[in-house]
Amino acid sequence: MKLDRDEIKHAIRAKIIELAHALDMDASNITDTDIIPATGYVDSTAILELVVWFEKTYDFPLTQEEINIDNLGSIEVMAEFLLRRKGMIDDSRH
Amino acid sequence: MAIPVHVPRVNNNDDTVRVVELLCSEGQFVKSGQILGSVETDKAVVDVAADCDGHVLKVLQQPGATARVGSVLFWLGHAPDEMVPADLLPTASLADAFHKGRPTAKAQQMLEALGVDAAQVPATGERLTVADVEVWRAAGGQRIAMSVAAMPQAPETMPEVPGEAQDLNTEARGMLMTVKWHRDHAAHAYLEMEYDPKPWDDYAAAWARTHKMMLSPLMPLLAYRLVEVAVTMPRINATIVNDRLFQYHPVNLGFTVQAGATLYLTVLRDAQQMDAGRFIESMGTLQRNAMAHKLGANETSGATLAFSSMARWKVSRHIPILAPFTSLMVAHAAPRDTGRAVLGASYDHRLLSGFDVTQVLQTLIKPPA
Numbered sequence: 001m002k003l004d005r006d007e008i009k010h011a012i013r014a015k016i017i018e019l020a021h022a023l024d025m026d027a028s029n030i031t032d033t034d035i036i037p038a039t040g041y042v043d044s045t046a047i048l049e050l051v052v053w054f055e056k057t058y059d060f061p062l063t064q065e066e067i068n069i070d071n072l073g074s075i076e077v078m079a080e081f082l083l084r085r086k087g088m089i090d091d092s093r094h
Numbered sequence: 095m096a097i098p099v100h101v102p103r104v105n106n107n108d109d110t111v112r113v114v115e116l117l118c119s120e121g122q123f124v125k126s127g128q129i130l131g132s133v134e135t136d137k138a139v140v141d142v143a144a145d146c147d148g149h150v151l152k153v154l155q156q157p158g159a160t161a162r163v164g165s166v167l168f169w170l171g172h173a174p175d176e177m178v179p180a181d182l183l184p185t186a187s188l189a190d191a192f193h194k195g196r197p198t199a200k201a202q203q204m205l206e207a208l209g210v211d212a213a214q215v216p217a218t219g220e221r222l223t224v225a226d227v228e229v230w231r232a233a234g235g236q237r238i239a240m241s242v243a244a245m246p247q248a249p250e251t252m253p254e255v256p257g258e259a260q261d262l263n264t265e266a267r268g269m270l271m272t273v274k275w276h277r278d279h280a281a282h283a284y285l286e287m288e289y290d291p292k293p294w295d296d297y298a299a300a301w302a303r304t305h306k307m308m309l310s311p312l313m314p315l316l317a318y319r320l321v322e323v324a325v326t327m328p329r330i331n332a333t334i335v336n337d338r339l340f341q342y343h344p345v346n347l348g349f350t351v352q353a354g355a356t357l358y359l360t361v362l363r364d365a366q367q368m369d370a371g372r373f374i375e376s377m378g379t380l381q382r383n384a385m386a387h388k389l390g391a392n393e394t395s396g397a398t399l400a401f402s403s404m405a406r407w408k409v410s411r412h413i414p415i416l417a418p419f420t421s422l423m424v425a426h427a428a429p430r431d432t433g434r435a436v437l438g439a440s441y442d443h444r445l446l447s448g449f450d451v452t453q454v455l456q457t458l459i460k461p462p463a
Contacts, residue, residue, distance in 0.1 A: 023406065037308055043406050044309040045352070048378075051308070052385040064375045064382075068306045 003058070003088050008079040015053055016075070019046040032076040035069065058082055096151055096178050099168040101133060101161045102140055102391040108271065109220050110162050111135050113155045121174060122150045130168055133161065134264055138358070140391045142167060149174040197222040198278045265356050275418040279334075284413050285448055286438035289459035291428065294435075297461035305371075313426065314374040316458065317401040320424055321345050321365045321373070323457050324399055330422045330454060331399050334444045340419075348397030348417050349377060351384040358384045359417055361397045402426070405435070414440050421445045424458065 009032055020027035020041040027041035037047060051072065055061055060082060066072075071081045083089050101111060111133040118130045129141045130150070148170035155161050169178045197205060197212045201224045205212055208231070212222055215230045252259075262270060276282060298312035305311075324331040324345045332341045345366040348359045360380045365373060383389050397417045403426035404412040410429040417423060421442040428435045437458055439451045 037302075037310070044313070045381075045406055047309050048381055048385055052382055055382075056386065064379050067308050067378065069308060070306060072308050 003083060003086060005079050005083060008058075008082060009075050011057065012050075012054070012075045012078055015050055016042060019049055022046070030075070033074050035073050036075070037069075037073075054078065054082075058086075060085065095171075096176050097146060097148060097170045098166040099130060099142060099144065099170060101155075101163050101165050101167045102142060103163040103395060108135055108163070110160050111140075113157050113159045113161055113167075114139055115157050116153060116155075118150050118153070118168070120150050120153055123174075124148060124150060124170070133167075135268075135391075135394070138264065138387070138389045138394050140389075140394075144168075144170060146170065148172055149176075151176055152178045197227075198224070200224045200278050201227050269357075272415055272418055276415050279418075280416050280421075281443040282416065282440060283443040283448065284438060284440050285451055285455075286411065286425075286436050287452070287455045287459060288434050288436050291433075291435035294459075294461050309378065311374050313401075313403050313405075314377045315370065315461070316403075316424075316426060317347060317349055317377065318365075318368075318370050318373045319458055319462065320399065320401055320454075321347055321368075323454055325366050327450075327454065329446060329450065332445060333398075333419045333421050334442065335419075339445070342398040344398065346396045346398045348400030348420065348423070349380070350400070350402040350414075351381050353385045353387060356387070358389065358394060359397060359400065360384050360389065360393055361395060363392060363396060400424070411436065412438060416440050416442060422451065422454070424454070 013030060013032075016030055016036065017027045023041075023043065023046060025041045027039065030036075030039055030041060036042065036050075037044075042050065051062065051067055054072075062071075070077070072078050080089075114132045114134045116131040118124055118128075124130060124144045124147070126144055126146045128144045130144055132139050132141050134140075149172070150168055151171045151174075152169040154166055154168065161167060171178075198221050201222050202212070204224055204227050205215070208227070210227075215222060215227055217223070217226050218229075219226075294312060294316065298310055298315055301307070301311050301315065302309075328341055331345050332339055334340065344364045346361050346363045347365045348361050351358045351360050360383075362373070362376055362380055368376065380389075380393055383393060397420055400414070400417050400420055400423035402412065402414045402423060405426050405428035408430035409427050412425040412427045414423045414425045421444075423440045425438040425440065426435070427438065437455050439455060441451050
């Protein structure tokens with residue numbers, strides 16, 4: 001499976017907007033670097049749904065310890081963590 | 095020596111499960127941990143795995159069949175030609191034997207009013223129900239002076255409006271079973287207490303910062319506090335069976351998880367043995383399993399105490415139905431734009447008084463010092 005950083009971020013953002021919408025929130029302005037739990041767009045249950053979706057979509061099982069701000073705190077960090085763990089870091093972007 | 099693989103129990107009130115699929119066949123060699131098939135319960139589809147490496151000697155059920163909990167589903171053997179024990183009939187568990195043919199509370203009430211011994215009335219299902227007594231009574235012409243309104247009408251007549259009967263899905267069946275237990279056994283009561291959520295919010299936020307958590311630990315911390323209360327106040331972790339107190343040894347905390355359209359009562363077993371950190375971590379794993387619809391049998395059964403929250407939906411009040419064989423379910427709510435939160439509790443008044451439950455809630459509304 002080819003993983004493209006921008007596509008990953010686009011998909012994560014779309015999922016957050018979808019989850020926020022279910023809570024009557026508009027998350028369309030969320031940025032790549034916003035700390036997701038601090039935005040107030042999604043609650044804990046929605047974040048959990050995001051994590052489960054992330055694992056399933058990218059065939060990317062996480063341990064409970066890995067579910068933290070350092071690894072999944074923002075859209076950017078989530079994409080970075082996925083690419084790093086999959087050994088697909090695109091160094092030209094950094 | 096042949097090794098049995100038994101039909102798992104998933105819910106306290108489900109003595110049978112439906113075989114969904116079989117993923118092995120007789121003669122096949124399977125590895126320990128390999129999924130051999132799955133069974134459908136009231137709450138979930140549960141995989142049945144091999145406990146050891148071996149050859150499948152005998153498959154005793156077919157997809158679609160109803161299998162008794164505790165009966166043998168497969169026989170495994172170290173050699174492909176091992177003999178299977180002659181007695182292949184399903185083996186009833188102790189719980190099955192305990193419940194088999196026993197009247198429900200309503201049926202017992204009716205039998206007592208009739209002055210009839212339960213042994214005189216044949217049961218059509220696992221339990222002797224009011225419907226069974228009604229059918230027996232109708233056949234025998236016996237009449238009782240009893241309030242019909244106090245009894246469920248059975249057998250149900252079909253509505254006059256055209257329509258079609260459809261089978262319930264597993265979740266809906268689970269809810270039906272829960273409601274039936276609630277109706278037939280518990281003496282349901284409810285009370286609630288408003289509180290200022292700020293101390294708890296601050297406590298949870300500090301915990302989240304310290305542990306760099308993605309998810310707010312507020313609900314797990316509240317639930318953990320309930321477990322701590324249960325250790326010091328064992329009566330909330332008990333039930334009534336046959337007019338006797340049944341005191342549970344472990345605290346198995348039931349915790350509702352809404353996963354899409356499915357409502358699970360997930361169960362964290364032996365919670366009294368955990369510290370707060372491990373409890374939060376274990377609950378996180380359980381919630382993820384529920385979200386992915388991958389709960390094991392032990393994760394959906396055996397609750398002795400329960401906690402539920404509908405705070406995310408900003409409801410003002412949330413009166414939960416007691417899970418079977420529990421006496422207390424604490425319900426958390428957070429009415430919109432009030433700055434207040436509510437802790438309510440559904441409880442079985444056969445065992446707990448309003449005073450008891452008030453003591454629990456007064457402890458819960460404050461975070462640990």
